[in-house]
Amino acid sequence: MVTLLLLLLLVVIAYGLTYVYRRPARALLAGLPTYSQLPFIGNMHWFMGGGRLLYERFSEISEVIEKTKLPFVIWIGPYPVLVISDPEDVIIVTNSFVEKPYFYNFAQNWVGNGLITAPVKVWKQNIKILGSTFNTSVVGSYQNIFNVQARRCVEKLKKEVGGEPFDVLNKYLTLFTLETICQTALGVLDISESIVTNEYCDAFNRIVELLNGRGFNIFKHPTFLYQLTTDYRELQKCIAVVHNVSELVITKRMREREMEKENAKNETSDGRPIKSFLDILLDHNEANLSFTEKEIKFEVNTIIVGGQEAVSITLFYILLMIGYKPHIQKKLYDEMQEIFGGTKRSVTKGDLSQMKYCEAVILETLRMYPPVPVSFRYADKAIQLKSCRVPEGASFGINALGAGRSRRIWGPDALEYRPERWLGAERPGHPAAFLAFNYGRRACIGKKYAMALMKTFLAHCVLELEVHSRADQLRLKMDLGLKAASGHLIQVGLRT
Ligand code: HEM
Numbered sequence: 001m002v003t004l005l006l007l008l009l010l011v012v013i014a015y016g017l018t019y020v021y022r023r024p025a026r027a028l029l030a031g032l033p034t035y036s037q038l039p040f041i042g043n044m045h046w047f048m049g050g051g052r053l054l055y056e057r058f059s060e061i062s063e064v065i066e067k068t069k070l071p072f073v074i075w076i077g078p079y080p081v082l083v084i085s086d087p088e089d090v091i092i093v094t095n096s097f098v099e100k101p102y103f104y105n106f107a108q109n110w111v112g113n114g115l116i117t118a119p120v121k122v123w124k125q126n127i128k129i130l131g132s133t134f135n136t137s138v139v140g141s142y143q144n145i146f147n148v149q150a151r152r153c154v155e156k157l158k159k160e161v162g163g164e165p166f167d168v169l170n171k172y173l174t175l176f177t178l179e180t181i182c183q184t185a186l187g188v189l190d191i192s193e194s195i196v197t198n199e200y201c202d203a204f205n206r207i208v209e210l211l212n213g214r215g216f217n218i219f220k221h222p223t224f225l226y227q228l229t230t231d232y233r234e235l236q237k238c239i240a241v242v243h244n245v246s247e248l249v250i251t252k253r254m255r256e257r258e259m260e261k262e263n264a265k266n267e268t269s270d271g272r273p274i275k276s277f278l279d280i281l282l283d284h285n286e287a288n289l290s291f292t293e294k295e296i297k298f299e300v301n302t303i304i305v306g307g308q309e310a311v312s313i314t315l316f317y318i319l320l321m322i323g324y325k326p327h328i329q330k331k332l333y334d335e336m337q338e339i340f341g342g343t344k345r346s347v348t349k350g351d352l353s354q355m356k357y358c359e360a361v362i363l364e365t366l367r368m369y370p371p372v373p374v375s376f377r378y379a380d381k382a383i384q385l386k387s388c389r390v391p392e393g394a395s396f397g398i399n400a401l402g403a404g405r406s407r408r409i410w411g412p413d414a415l416e417y418r419p420e421r422w423l424g425a426e427r428p429g430h431p432a433a434f435l436a437f438n439y440g441r442r443a444c445i446g447k448k449y450a451m452a453l454m455k456t457f458l459a460h461c462v463l464e465l466e467v468h469s470r471a472d473q474l475r476l477k478m479d480l481g482l483k484a485a486s487g488h489l490i491q492v493g494l495r496t
Pocket residue numbers: 115116117127134181185302303306307308310311314366370371372375376435436437438442443444445446447449450
């Protein structure tokens with residue numbers, strides 16, 4: 001007890017010193033919109049209350065930014081986070097900073113120094129090795145697997161034809177994207193459904209909730225205090241479940257590599273061997289131990305976190321939107337009919353570039369429902385934005401949700417779901433108007449992969465099935481991602 005009191009006293013003293021030390025920074029940001037503050041916690045009390053409230057707050061903040069044309073400051077105790085959505089500011093910030101704020105460390109036990117969370121020193125080394133693992137020719141070499149997996153998923157969806165509304169995300173899309181990522185990015189060919197159990201999905205979702213809960217409760221920020229909580233113990237249990245899966249995947253791949261050594265079976269179309277993300281890591285491990293087994297496990301979890309959830313939830317939002325807007329679904333179907341001429345052949349790389357309307361549907365969905373609604377950067381030096389000077393030590397919240405719905409950027413119909421805005425002369429003029437994959441030096445490296453996989457799935461899906469939904473009942477919530485609080489129900493019928 002005495003130790004605890006002493007620790008608390010230390011926290012109070014450290015806070016007091018930080019508060020005094022950061023007084024000039026506070027003065028610099030004093031003119032920017034913010035919520036009212038309390039001692040110690042800053043604005044944090046405005047965000048405590050769960051995912052629905054968080055979504056409401058970020059919508060509110062986006063509206064303030066829209067009206068004032070200024071960044072909005074959230075005070076995490078003495079630390080300012082400037083929420084920005086102005087494209088010019090986004091370009092300045094994302095090109096100037098690649099460091100992430102301290103709260104990315106909360107995911108250390110889960111993803112360690114994997115690409116998403118790595119401090120800048122580690123990230124600079126690893127991105128050189130891993131940055132090109134999802135380039136056009138590598139993604140192209142995955143096309144067969146994308147087809148096989150998409151077909152399998154659509155066949156399973158057919159079982160729901162004529163039935164009640166069902167949870168398409170948890171029942172089908174999560175498994176589809178996870179298996180596909182395991183077979184491609186992680187190169188594990190023999191993957192079975194037993195890997196993606198309900199226990200795994202529940203543990204994954206709970207980790208995200210717990211990390212989010214910690215992020216918005218400043219008293220859980222100091223690690224030594226957090227480690228005393230029941231949340232911490234639960235987090236460790238959930239991480240163990242998720243790590244079991246990644247360990248299994250790595251072990252399987254190591255065994256397969258042994259067997260493959262003599263036959264060069266993974267080849268690109270021009271005959272060069274292709275290496276999966278996991279193979280590159282294992283090669284480095286075998287050659288010079290530059291990635292230890294533990295680091296490999298963290299990178300694998302990073303790819304699963306970064307890729308699996310974002311793709312499956314985007315596909316869910318797409319099905320929800322086209323299921324509610326038959327004229328959009330019809331246009332999508334017509335485009336696929338034109339490309340595939342009524343056949344059931346596989347989707348080729350060439351087909352993907354012809355799917356202009358499909359691409360517009362995907363981008364429009366990501367504009368309005370970005371799975372990563374806000375991502376963060378840390379200012380390791382002071383910087384001038386369009387409207388204000390930002391001190392060193394501040395962080396930025398790059399607001400993909402707000403930017404995607406901004407009337408100043410997208411026009412008065414910004415809240416209307418209209419894929420046509422991505423076609424021809426209507427395409428958005430500003431390169432940083434669309435932030436779903438983030439922008440600049442530390443943006444998503446899986447964009448090409450995600451687009452190819454989603455297009456392939458949609459081609460197989462709309463050619464075989466008609467989707468129906470009640471998107472008018474969609475209610476959103478936020479944790480680390482943008483989620484549907486109203487569930488993931490859709491219905492399907494056979495195309496006739
Ligand atoms: C619709 C699909 C996707 C969306 C919307 C998306 C979005 C994002 C965003 C916003 C970031 C930046 C996060 C931050 O700065 O904190 C990011 C980073 C990243 N994404 Fe994606 N992502 C998608 C799919 C994928 C896929 C399929 C993969 C891999 C298979 C992937 C791998 C990564 C990695 C490794 C990073 C970290 C990059 C770095 O820090 O250098 N993503 N993604």
